[in-house]
Amino acid sequence: MRFDLTDMQLFLHVVEAGSITGGAERAHLALASASARIRSMEELLGMPLLVRGRRGVHPTPIGQSLVHHARLILQQMERMRGELAEYTQGMKGHIRLLANTAAISEFLPEALAKFMSQHPNVDIDLEERLSYDIVKAITAGVADVGIVADSVDLFGLETFEFRTDRLVVVTSVRTGEADTFGSGHGIAFRKLLDSDFVGLAGDSALHRYLALHAARAGKPLKVRVRLRSFDAICRMVENGVGVSIIPEAAARRCQRTMAIRYSSLTDPWSLRNLTICARRIDELPSYTRKLIEDIRAK
Numbered sequence: 001m002r003f004d005l006t007d008m009q010l011f012l013h014v015v016e017a018g019s020i021t022g023g024a025e026r027a028h029l030a031l032a033s034a035s036a037r038i039r040s041m042e043e044l045l046g047m048p049l050l051v052r053g054r055r056g057v058h059p060t061p062i063g064q065s066l067v068h069h070a071r072l073i074l075q076q077m078e079r080m081r082g083e084l085a086e087y088t089q090g091m092k093g094h095i096r097l098l099a100n101t102a103a104i105s106e107f108l109p110e111a112l113a114k115f116m117s118q119h120p121n122v123d124i125d126l127e128e129r130l131s132y133d134i135v136k137a138i139t140a141g142v143a144d145v146g147i148v149a150d151s152v153d154l155f156g157l158e159t160f161e162f163r164t165d166r167l168v169v170v171t172s173v174r175t176g177e178a179d180t181f182g183s184g185h186g187i188a189f190r191k192l193l194d195s196d197f198v199g200l201a202g203d204s205a206l207h208r209y210l211a212l213h214a215a216r217a218g219k220p221l222k223v224r225v226r227l228r229s230f231d232a233i234c235r236m237v238e239n240g241v242g243v244s245i246i247p248e249a250a251a252r253r254c255q256r257t258m259a260i261r262y263s264s265l266t267d268p269w270s271l272r273n274l275t276i277c278a279r280r281i282d283e284l285p286s287y288t289r290k291l292i293e294d295i296r297a298k
Contacts, residue, residue, distance in 0.1 A: 002044070005077065007037055008070035011049065014038065015067055016142065018056040071141040075283075082285040092121035093287045098134040099126065099147035101206035102165040103274055105230055106249040108147070111295040118294075122287050130205045138277055144288050149272040160276040160296055166248040167270040170233075173259040175240040186264040189245075193219040196242035198233050201226045210245055213269060234258050 006027070014023030014034070024034035042049050049063035059067055082093035099108060104126065112124065129137070131148035138146045138157060147162055148154070169192060171177040181187050193214055199221065200207045207226075214221045224242050227233050233244050234254035251262035264270070276292055278284060284292075 003041060005074065007041055008066075008074060010034055010037055011041065011063075011066060012070055012074070014050070014057065015059050015063070018058070020050075020057060022056075068141075075141065079283075079285040082287050093123075093285050095122065095124045095145065095288050095291055096143040097124055097126050097145050097147075097291075098129050098137055098143045100131050100134070100149060100274070101128060101200065101204050101209075102247040102249075102272075103147040103162070104128050106165075106247050107163045107274070108295065111297075115291055115294045119287060119290070122291075124291075128205055130208055135277065138279060141279065144278065144284060145292060146277045148275055148277060150275050151269065151272060154275065154277055157277040157279060158281050160292065162274040162276045162296060165272045165274050166264070167245050167272070168248045168251050168262040168264055170237050170244045170246055170251050170254075170260050170262045172237050172240050173261055174238060177240075177243060181243065181263055186266040189213060189265055189267045189270070190217040190219070192243060192245075193217060193221070196222050196224045198236040198242045198244040199223040199226055200233070201228055206246075213267070230254065234260055 010023060010027045010029065013026040014020050017023045017026060020035055020038060021031055024031045027034065029037075038049065045062065047062050048060055049066060050057040051060055078093060108126070112126070116122065116124065127143075131152045134143070134146040134148045135152050135154060135157070137143045149165070169181055169187060171181050181192070199210070202208075207223075211221050222242075225236060227236065230246050230250035231254060233246060234251070235258065236242070237244050238258045238260050245265070248262065251260070254260060255262060276296065278288075278292070281289060281292070
């Protein structure tokens with residue numbers, strides 16, 4: 001049995017994408033070439049690696065075993081390449097980082113910019129996901145490092161404190177909503193659910209987090225407009241389109257230049273400690289460990 005690194009990387013891409021077409025695109029291979037490689041792997045084993053269906057593919061039991069071992073092998077190869085490269089050209093490598101909305105929008109840009117300027121040969125794939133999904137991905141070895149809210153179960157992972165993230169309600173000074181909701185004593189999330197909301201796009205982790213808590217309160221979020229940035233959200237709020245819930249750091253920044261006001265939420269889930277997580281720190285390449293060390297520093 002002889003699988004090369006390209007075979008293993010392709011198979012991981014196919015499983016993660018849920019289709020051979022998607023896996024081929026991620027691996028930068030033609031679909032015909034990718035399909036031929038998968039068939040060749042199955043012929044060598046004498047067993048199917050994938051169950052093929054109308055909605056895509058998923059691994060068979062032996063395919064799941066291959067996923068596990070392929071990830072271990074490729075992670076070790078990446079670590080070896082990175083550490084050997086340090087002797088000739090400084091840190092070099094590739095990091096897969098997953099984070100929730102608040103971390104990506106408010107806390108990571110400056111920290112990552114500083115790290116990447118100091119280590120120009122290290123590339124970072126940064127993807128936004130819900131904290132629960134991030135933990136699953138880190139546990140499965142799909143990503144190297146995650147930044148999550150501490151409301152999820154982090155059992156079995158190594159963790160480090162990152163930042164404190166408080167969600168607040170943002171209202172308009174111009175329309176008088178700031179006087180309605182800005183009592184200074186905080187407001188319960190359920191009392192906002194009859195209001196129109198200005199929110200992030202539906203695929204954002206924060207939107208899904210708020211929609212989940214709205215559902216638990218027995219009402220849907222009435223989102224009138226969805227935007228891609230907290231600055232754009234605050235501008236809409238300022239002009240009376242609705243209220244919004246965003247990280248305090250973003251609200252404080254936007255309040256300096258916009259006619260908005262923010263107030264605290266009384267719900268316990270609105271205060272979140274953001275946490276860095278990884279499977280085993282000592283198994284990560286040196287450049288990934290360096291990233292964790294750098295972004296923890298405030």
